[in-house]
Amino acid sequence: xxxxxxxxxxxxxxxxxxxxxxxYLPSGSSINEPRGKLRLRDLLDISPTLTEAAGAIVDxxxxxxxxxxxxxxxxxxxxxxxxxxxxxLVRYFILFPARVIVLTLGWIxxxxxxxxxxxxxxxxxxxxxKLERVLVELMCSFFVASWTGVVRYHGPRPSxxxxxVYVANHTSMIDFIILEQMTAFAVIxxxxxxxxxxxxxxxLESVGCIWFNRSEAKDREIVAKKLRDHVQGADNNPLLIFPxxxxxxxxxxxxxxxxxxxxxxxxxxxAIKYNKIFVDAxxxxxxxxxxxxxxxxxTSWAVVCDVWYLEPQTLKPGETPIEFAERVRDMISxxxxxxxxxxxxxxxxxxxxxxxxxxxxxxxxxxxxxxxxEK
Amino acid sequence: xxxxxxxxxxxxxxxxxxHCKHAFSQQEIVxxxxxxxxxxxxxxxxxxTDEFLTVPEFAVNPLxxxxxxxxxxxxxxxxxAFLSAFSPRVPLQQKIxxxxxxxxxxxxxxxxFHDMLDVLRDLTGQFISEQQREQVLTRVLEEAGYTKDSMxxxxxxxxxxxxxxxxxxxxxxxx
Numbered sequence: 001x002x003x004x005x006x007x008x009x010x011x012x013x014x015x016x017x018x019x020x021x022x023x024y025l026p027s028g029s030s031i032n033e034p035r036g037k038l039r040l041r042d043l044l045d046i047s048p049t050l051t052e053a054a055g056a057i058v059d060x061x062x063x064x065x066x067x068x069x070x071x072x073x074x075x076x077x078x079x080x081x082x083x084x085x086x087x088x089l090v091r092y093f094i095l096f097p098a099r100v101i102v103l104t105l106g107w108i109x110x111x112x113x114x115x116x117x118x119x120x121x122x123x124x125x126x127x128x129x130k131l132e133r134v135l136v137e138l139m140c141s142f143f144v145a146s147w148t149g150v151v152r153y154h155g156p157r158p159s160x161x162x163x164x165v166y167v168a169n170h171t172s173m174i175d176f177i178i179l180e181q182m183t184a185f186a187v188i189x190x191x192x193x194x195x196x197x198x199x200x201x202x203x204l205e206s207v208g209c210i211w212f213n214r215s216e217a218k219d220r221e222i223v224a225k226k227l228r229d230h231v232q233g234a235d236n237n238p239l240l241i242f243p244x245x246x247x248x249x250x251x252x253x254x255x256x257x258x259x260x261x262x263x264x265x266x267x268x269x270x271a272i273k274y275n276k277i278f279v280d281a282x283x284x285x286x287x288x289x290x291x292x293x294x295x296x297x298x299t300s301w302a303v304v305c306d307v308w309y310l311e312p313q314t315l316k317p318g319e320t321p322i323e324f325a326e327r328v329r330d331m332i333s334x335x336x337x338x339x340x341x342x343x344x345x346x347x348x349x350x351x352x353x354x355x356x357x358x359x360x361x362x363x364x365x366x367x368x369x370x371x372x373x374e375k
Numbered sequence: 376x377x378x379x380x381x382x383x384x385x386x387x388x389x390x391x392x393x394h395c396k397h398a399f400s401q402q403e404i405v406x407x408x409x410x411x412x413x414x415x416x417x418x419x420x421x422x423x424t425d426e427f428l429t430v431p432e433f434a435v436n437p438l439x440x441x442x443x444x445x446x447x448x449x450x451x452x453x454x455x456a457f458l459s460a461f462s463p464r465v466p467l468q469q470k471i472x473x474x475x476x477x478x479x480x481x482x483x484x485x486x487x488f489h490d491m492l493d494v495l496r497d498l499t500g501q502f503i504s505e506q507q508r509e510q511v512l513t514r515v516l517e518e519a520g521y522t523k524d525s526m527x528x529x530x531x532x533x534x535x536x537x538x539x540x541x542x543x544x545x546x547x548x549x550x
Contacts, residue, residue, distance in 0.1 A: 040519035041535050043495060043512065046474060047543040049438050054461045054545045056432035057446075058410060063430060067413070347431045356435040361500030364437070368499065372511060 038371040049360075061341040065252040066348065068284050071276065091299050099146040099298050106142025110135055118206065126235075132206045133184035133237065139203075140181035143174075148302040151178055155309030158183040158268065162234040164312065165227075167260050168270035169332050170242035171250040172283035173290060174297070175272055178305065185240035186230060188212060188223070196290055207237050215349075224259060231265050240270075243325060246345035249282040250274050253338045254345040256325040261315070268312040269328050271335035275304040286348075308335050383408050394452050398459030403547040407458065411451050421448050437497050441477055461545040468533065470543045475532045485526040488512065 075084035114135050121128035144151065158166060166185065168175060173196075176187055186208035191197060200209065210230065212223045230236050243256035250273065261267060274281040279300035283293045297303055310331055315324050333340050344352075388401050399407065414422045414430070424443050428434045436442075449457060459465055460473035478486045478494055495508050503511075513523050519535065521527070 038511070038515060040515045040521070041538075043515055044474070044478075044491070044532065044535055045541060046438065046477070046494065046498070047470070047541050049436060049498065050442075050474070050477070051461065051543050051545060053433055053436040053438055053442055054458060054543075056430050056436065057414075057427070058407070058458065058461075058545050059548050060430045060432045062432065063413065343431055351428060352431045352435050357437055358500055358502075360435065361437055361498060362502045365499040365502035368511065369503070 036371065037374050038368060042371070043368075061252070062254075062343045062347060065248050065254055065341055065343070065345075066284065066286075068249055068280055068282050068287070071280065087301075091301065095148075095301075096299050099148075103142060103146040106139060106146070110139040110142070114203065114206075129206075129235070136184050136203065136207055137181055140177045143177045144181050144303075147174075147297040147300070149178065150302050150304045151181075151307060152305075153182060153307045153309070158185070158238050158309065160238055162236075163231055163265040164238060164268060165231060165260055165263060165265055166238055166240045166268045166270055167243050167256070167328060167332075168240065168272055169250075169253050169336060169338065170244045170247050171272065171274060172247055172281050172293065174281060174283070174294075174303070175242070176240070178272070178307065179240060179270065182307075184237050186210070186237040187240045188227065188242075192290070194291075210239075220259075227259065228263055231263055243329075244345045246348055247283050247285060248345065249284075250276075250336075251338060252341050253329055253333045254341055254343050256329045257344075258321040258325050261325045261328070262321040264315075266312045266314050267324070267328055269310040269332050269335075271306075271308040271310060271332040273306050273336040273338075275306070277304060278302045281305065306336075310335060391452050391455050395456045395459040395462075396465075398462035398465050399455065399547065402549045404455060406547050406549050407455055408451060411454055421450050422446070422454070437500070438477070438494070441480070441494070441497065444480070445477065458545070461543055463544045467537065467541060470541060471532050471536050472529065473543075474536065475529050478532075485528055486532070487526050488516070488523050491527075 075081045114132065117128060117131045117135065121131070166179075168179065176185075176189075179185060180187075184207050187204070188210040189200065189204075189212070191200060191211045191213060200211070208230065210223060210226045213219050227239070227241075230239055241260040243258075243260045244254050245257050246254070248254055279297060279302070281297070281303055283290065288296070313324070313328055313331070315321070319327075329340060332338070383405060388404050391404050392399065392401060411422065412418075414426050416426055416429075417423070424447065427443060427446060428439070433439055446454075446457065460470050475486065476482075478490045480490060480493065492508060492512055495512060496505075499508065516523065516525065521531075
């Protein structure tokens, strides 16, 4: 039986940015290779495929990435419960108002200095940028204070140098604020509606942010160009990218998009790990709006996290951008104690591309035809 | 239990266990219920096709469409019964029955050449021509003593698959 009947794989791959899932999936996880002549039994025995499907129904690594595990209630007996009630009173009626006051104060100070600086120093760009940077960092410190953020930074602080980008794992939008209070990064973000969007278009614009729209396919090329232009500029703030593209629950990392790794610059990884002792900082955007998420943080005792600035990496000779991305993801996952899963974060919003299924079909077909030849 | 409460009573658990003929332990049923509620996002009491397809590992499976036909509008009790074919506590006969049901799409107790061809098409996609598929299936059927017009029943499946070391087991994670 010749192989003339074999058709070429379909070219349904439109997104150039999506890394090949086959490079990540553990090989040998599917149908193991039986030997011997093809019999009816082999064609009818679909149990490996069925087992995979049932396994996915029962538990799958993708959903696990976005599960927010509710903490074990500790207030379950007679003397702990009043203690917990007392804690609730303190958090909601003492801490929360104090924090709101701190935040409002911060906003007042920020706006009353930022707006004059922004409008009056139009001509003196260098000074204006410097001041705006300091002000944005200050504002972020106020934000962090408003959740009683206990952040430990490890490693050398980021510097402003051309041809370098920073990448970090993503748990919530507060990742950005926590990093921003130390260094005024320029960031690439999804454009949000509401008051966050307003902030994005006014204040963040001053530190040089790039917007993208997940739902627009053409957008990717435009954004890639903006990224390249930004890193070339010596004067621009260092660019911070979250290559996962979506918020993950800080126990796993999903695949890194290769966009940040093909800009021909040094990549400086940053690992962020939140301690869930007082609050779970994972922003489950499907369950909560950002406002609710912030309010949840502001009515908790503290947000505790560790930030590690890791050694800058460059593309090794002979390494593809995807391999580079995976290597950096490895570094970040190991440092922050996260497990890696081979899924694209965008699968939260869209179906997997048909080519993944086609790969399975292809390997089954090839195995079948090969065994047909055997005697 | 068709409602959206996230609490299973002991009575509910036992009822489900009876229904699936003790294929799962009570702890596993509780885990499966958590999973069911996680997938049943709109809380309607059964998992919609779209909700199953949000699991990428399931969506990329070549047999997902056929399985979705069987999974359509199952409440939790039926969901557990469906999965019972994948329990290690269940005899080989039940697993073969499950496979037979998957092939027998019109549910008339007979699997025809076309039923088998349909499943083979799902598994191989466009990487084999239709003609080649028919040729392979016919040849393999004839070697096993059947013809293209044979209609296989469950006992045929048991005969063909019964001697093989069929492995069809899934582990339910228990906290």
